[in-house]
Amino acid sequence: MILLPGRPAGRSRASSQSRLSTAVVAVVVTAVSTGGGCGGSGQTAKSIGIDGSSTVAPLTEAAADLFREHNPGIQITVGTSGTGGGFEKFCRGETDISDASRSITQAEREACTRAGIDYVDFQVANDAVTVIVNKENAWATCLTAAQLRRIWDVRSPIENWNQVDPKFPDEPLLLFGPGTDSGTFDYFTSAINGKGGRSRTDYQASEDDNVIIAGVEGSRGGLGYIGYGYFEENTDRLRALAVDDGDGCVAPSVGSVQDGSYRPLARPLFIYVKRTSLARPALVDFVDYYVENSTAIARQALFIPLTSAQVAVNQKALADVVASGRPSTPAPGRS
């Protein structure tokens, strides 16, 4: 064998090679092209990273929308890792603000302390965890907190409405609720069953409130719990139950939440702000805007606005933070 590349092969070789490269380029170019845009990138002085509760996210997004109308240069990102997932990132220093549909737990607080993350919290809205039933349910209008506990407690044997109350008809009780990653689940179980996470497990669980709504809408004996905004958007498809905590039946509404009579299922929604981030003017401006306009923001995101007393607490907390620059006192944890 004589090892000589044949002359005539040259043409076809070159053409097949160029054919190959055009193919590769075609694939890459089509995939990469388009793009561009405006603004900077990464975590800069002009960007604010937010993550946390998917319940609170619409509020924070509404705040960001309104804020950006006056401050178009600031990049705000909002993630929805859940309250727990958000705190995990927050206490690693990956975010500036954490959305939370419950207050921070002892374990999460310790994780933050270990990482040297100090924070200040603001209540940004009120929510009412709303117990919903099917439209055709004509028998139940009100349940006591004790009845709810009997229904939802660990290993509850209740499978029929007549086990909840003998006056109720013989109708299978079908339960729908959020999954264990949800802040709504944490809040409901701690308010009703006495301990966050304490719940029966044989119910249809979904992180998506719309799935819970569809489930209750589709079964006559259905019962579930969701955020107030989801109920308000679906009043034609569902009925909300009043809850009796010992002082009579109270239905969830803006008024009953604000005057404190809707117990024990009215809940506060928070943002937790990293103190060191407050050294950035953009962040102070944003938090200030969020706190000052919380009523408009809450309305836009279908939540129940703060009361004037709650607003006053926020304003004082914000004034303290701004006045002291970077204060050394630890944040007063709400619990």
Next chain:
Amino acid sequence: MTAEVEPPGRSVEYQIETVRGSIRDATFRLAMFFSIGVAIAALGTLLVQVFVDALPRLNLDLLTQFPASLPALAGARSAIIGSIWVIGATALFTIPLGVAAAIYMEVFADPRRWYNRMIEVNIQNLAAVPSIVYGILGLGLLARAAHLGQTVLTAALTLTLLVLPVVIIVSREAMRAIPSSIRDASLALGATEQQTVWRHTLPLAVPGIATGIILALSRAIGEAAPLLLLGGLAYVTFTPTGLDSRFTVLPIQIFNWVSRPQEEFRTLAAAAIVVLLALLLVMNSIAILIRNHYRRTW
């Protein structure tokens, strides 16, 4: 084949047998037709449903507006461009790595060596790992340990890991389908292994490799789970400016909108699904074009 004209001298049993055969044949064909019908009907229903839901929001605003808290003002611009960025970067990483790995495995690796056999088994196993596991890997290794953060780069590298096994397997298949006589002829005429790969094996395998890559990328563009784990950003009001930008992608945006209380957001989600389908369709058309353009028959 049915026997319509009776061949002379055939027995009655034979005729019964042919009739039975043709009935069986028809039944079988009907069953096959039914199977494909179920698949197409399901797809058709889904598409029609999504289009009907999406109709009120299929307008330019969807492409030009950023996400917003009021559904009337919201659009998917950052998600669309974010998806294109992430998939573009994924393609950049996947194509050279995947094809090079396939060439090594198919041409140079000695299958009798234990480590080559181990690599082969592992690649096949990796192709079956659920995507969320790659998300965990991306978050722990790339975003945190390697300090890449929750950026386009991290997302693209995670998706690269996700689709790489598929690209390698498909590329190897494409190269294996080339008649060995072509390779033998090239070697016999004095070309080195490397020259043979560059001038014959690879160019001839382009249709198969390109199809495999586009299908793999089509899978990647629809992935939400691993990227949700990486950062789960749903509200991004800027488009990426580089590999170090924060981002969102269409599947995450859709997921987020679907779970909103307002009905209008679900319309928006349906519209974003149509956009995602359109992107997929474009990618698949490119795959078909490339395949037809470079197809060879032997």
